[in-house]
Amino acid sequence: xxxxxxxxxxxxxxxxxxxxxxxxxxxxxxxxxxxxxxxxxxxxxxxxxxxxxxxxxxxxxxxxxxxxxxxxxxxxxxxxxxxxxxxxxxxxxxxxxxxxxxxxxxxxxxxxxxxxxxxxxxxxxxxxxxxxxxxxxxxxxxxxxxxxxxxxxxxxxxxxx
Amino acid sequence: xxxxxxxxxxxxxxxxxxxxxxxxxxxxxxxxxxxxxxxxxxxxxxxxxxxxxxxxxxxxxxxxxxxxxxxxxxxxxxxxxxxxxxxxxxxxxxxxxxxxxxxxxxxxxxxxxxxxxxxxxxxxxxxxxxxxxxxxxxxxxxxxxxxxxxxxxxxxxxxxxxxxxxxxxxxxxxxxxxxxxxxxxxxxxxxxxxxxxxxxxxxxxxxxxxxxxxxxxxxxxxxxxxxxxxxxxxxxxxxxxxxxxxxxxxxxxxxxxxxxxxxxx
Numbered sequence: 001x002x003x004x005x006x007x008x009x010x011x012x013x014x015x016x017x018x019x020x021x022x023x024x025x026x027x028x029x030x031x032x033x034x035x036x037x038x039x040x041x042x043x044x045x046x047x048x049x050x051x052x053x054x055x056x057x058x059x060x061x062x063x064x065x066x067x068x069x070x071x072x073x074x075x076x077x078x079x080x081x082x083x084x085x086x087x088x089x090x091x092x093x094x095x096x097x098x099x100x101x102x103x104x105x106x107x108x109x110x111x112x113x114x115x116x117x118x119x120x121x122x123x124x125x126x127x128x129x130x131x132x133x134x135x136x137x138x139x140x141x142x143x144x145x146x147x148x149x150x151x152x153x154x155x156x157x158x159x160x161x
Numbered sequence: 162x163x164x165x166x167x168x169x170x171x172x173x174x175x176x177x178x179x180x181x182x183x184x185x186x187x188x189x190x191x192x193x194x195x196x197x198x199x200x201x202x203x204x205x206x207x208x209x210x211x212x213x214x215x216x217x218x219x220x221x222x223x224x225x226x227x228x229x230x231x232x233x234x235x236x237x238x239x240x241x242x243x244x245x246x247x248x249x250x251x252x253x254x255x256x257x258x259x260x261x262x263x264x265x266x267x268x269x270x271x272x273x274x275x276x277x278x279x280x281x282x283x284x285x286x287x288x289x290x291x292x293x294x295x296x297x298x299x300x301x302x303x304x305x306x307x308x309x310x311x312x313x314x315x316x317x318x319x320x321x322x323x324x325x326x327x328x329x330x331x332x333x334x335x336x337x338x339x340x341x342x343x344x345x346x347x348x349x350x351x352x353x354x355x356x357x358x359x360x361x362x363x364x365x366x367x368x369x370x371x372x373x374x375x376x377x378x379x380x381x382x383x384x385x386x387x388x389x390x391x392x393x394x395x396x397x398x399x400x401x402x403x404x405x406x407x408x409x410x411x412x413x414x415x416x417x418x419x420x421x422x423x424x425x426x
Contacts, residue, residue, distance in 0.1 A: 001167065018167035018209070019199075042197055043341065045263065054237070054266040060196045061267070062189075064167055064211060111262060118241075132343060133261025 005066040008076030014063075022058040022066060023047045026073060034074035034106050038135070045134030048107040048114075049073045055114035057133070074106035077113070080158060088158055089113050089151035098147030100138035108134050108144060116152035120159075124149065162199045166208040173297050176210055177318035183208045188320065190233055190272035193264050218271070218322060221245060226328060228252075229295075232271025232321045240265060251332030251424060255286045255350065258336060260343055271321040274306075277313050277368065279399070280344035284369035286334060287324060289350030289361035295323040309368040329354050331383070333423030335416045336364070339403050346404055347412035351420040353383050360417060365409045366398050375417055383425070385418035 004013040007030070016025055026032040026049070035058055038046035042060040049058045050072040051065065079085030089112050092098065099105045108131070115122060115130040122130075127148045128141075136144060166183075170176050180186055186208040189195050198204045212218065218233035221242050228248050230239060239245055240257035259265055259273075259282050273283040274294065287294070287303045294301045297320045306314045315321070329352040336348030345364035352359045358379040360372045378387045393413045398406035 017164060019162045019164045021162075021196075021200075040200070042193070042264070045261070048263055051266070055263045056266050057263045060193065060200075062167075062192060062196060062209075064169065065192075065213070114262065130262055133263050 001064065003063055003067045005068065006070045008071070008073060016063050018062060018064055020063045022049070022061040022063055022071075025063050025066075026058060032073050032075050036103055036106055038103065038107075043133075043135065044104065044107070045111060046104050046107040048110040048134065050110060050114060053114075053117075055111050072110075074110060077109065087113070088154035089116065089148070092151030092154055093144075093147045096143055096147040096150055098139070098144045099136075104134060104136045104138075108136065108148075112148040112151060113155070115148065116155045120152075120156050122149065122152045127152075163202065163205045165199075165206055167211065168208060169211045169214045171214045171216065173215060173320065173322070176212065176215070176320055177297065179208070179210050181318045186210055188212060188275075190269040190275075191235060191267040192272075193260065193268040194272065194276050194278065212271075212320070223248065224325075227325050228328060229323050229325045230270055231323050232274075233269050234271075236260070236265040236268050236270070236273075237262070239270060248328050249290070249326060249332055251329075251334050251350065251352070251420075252286050252290070252326065254423070255282050255334040258282060258334070258338075258343075270324055274324060275313060275315060275321050277307055277311050278344070279310055279367050279369075280339070280342075280346070280348075280364040282334070282336065282345055282348055282363065285345070285348050285350040285361045285363035287326075287361075288369050288371065289334075289352045289359050290326045290329060290332065291352070291354075291359055292327070293325040294321055295325055296321050300325075304371075307369050312368070327354065331424040333420040333425070335419040335423055337412050337416055347409050347416050349413060349416040349420045351379070351417060351424055353379070353424065358383060360420075362413050362417075364399075365393075365413055372413070372417070379421065383421065385421045388414065388417055388421070391417075 036046035038044035047059040077087040187206040218231045236256045236259045245253040332352040334350045336345040348363040360375045363369045393410040395406040395410045400406045
């Protein structure tokens with residue numbers, strides 16, 4: 001089937017079998033390998049992308065859901081327009097050492113950005129509850145939570161400018 | 162996944178036609194249960210019938226004494242709904258505890274109720290509130306809808322279009338989560354109406370069930386202490402790698418007390 005959608009701001013049309021997962025489409029057909037497949041059972045969250053602004057697990061999403069939709073992947077994140085900087089949440093993860101091996105990081109970032117966008121003024125409890133679907137086997141989460149809090153504050157500050 | 166045909170009808174009669182004409186075809190709403198099932202090849206349907214193009218199946222309306230939630234409304238929308246938070250806060254809280262944010266973006270109330278997973282959250286809310294399941298053919302009271310392990314009163318070709326919840330005086334939901342899946346090891350929904358209290362339990366057995374002895378005492382005294390001494394019979398409860406039946410039975414009383422607490426707060 002033919003599917004047209006907006007991918008990281010660009011109109012995109014693909015020819016694909018309906019029994020294809022969005023994570024497979026991204027990685028194997030569109031060569032966007034920043035979206036990771038960890039567990040492939042919708043537990044770990046390494047594959048989180050934004051579909052119409054909402055966080056979804058792309059390993060548990062069939063491609064027909066993309067038709068006419070807007071998809072944002074880790075590759076589509078960017079800092080302030082005109083700057084050469086990373087997205088504030090990415091900056092916060094670097095600054096606060098919110099990763100070790102980095103495998104879960106794309107999904108962590110996409111979930112974190114969705115959390116911060118949905119609720120300005122996140123509490124630590126909100127962050128821990130919100131990260132329930134993202135598993136990191138390195139860090140023990142402490143630095144991830146610190147990073148998300150800092151990234152959310154930076155996103156809010158940037159919005160206020 | 163094995164290949165399948167994909168249909169996206171925009172009229173409910175077409176859904177029923179496809180369902181009955183293509184043997185073993187499956188409906189897909191949010192896909193949060195079906196897609197993992199397909200990936201594990203536990204089901205290999207020749208065709209999927211996607212419900213997302215049907216109009217009028219999404220959204221929440223206030224009908225005065227009841228709140229109606231369209232079958233295709235995702236959990237995140239119910240959790241964030243100011244209307245549900247104001248009228249049935251226990252139901253908004255239940256929706257906010259399902260899975261994780263990504264699951265709540267896609268998973269739908271109709272899908273959860275139709276699937277009737279023994280550890281799903283919504284069946285407890287639907288039974289606890291004595292809701293009505295509105296389908297393409299009729300209206301089914303919750304007490305007659307859930308028939309045990311993944312079984313419901315739905316007939317071939319019948320689809321849920323909405324769930325209608327009576328607005329209680331108070332309601333609360335608490336669950337003891339299985340830490341990896343976040344499914345309810347035991348979840349209890351408690352609702353207080355002018356004519357009595359309803360208590361519904363999910364996760365503990367093969368299907369959601371009510372607890373009449375708790376309902377009787379809570380109807381006289383809506384306080385956690387009223388049910389502290391009520392023990393649940395382990396007969397018919399689930400024992401598996403996550404918990405033995407006697408532990409689940411114990412958790413029912415603990416979760417019920419906390420649900421009453423939640424309803425009172």
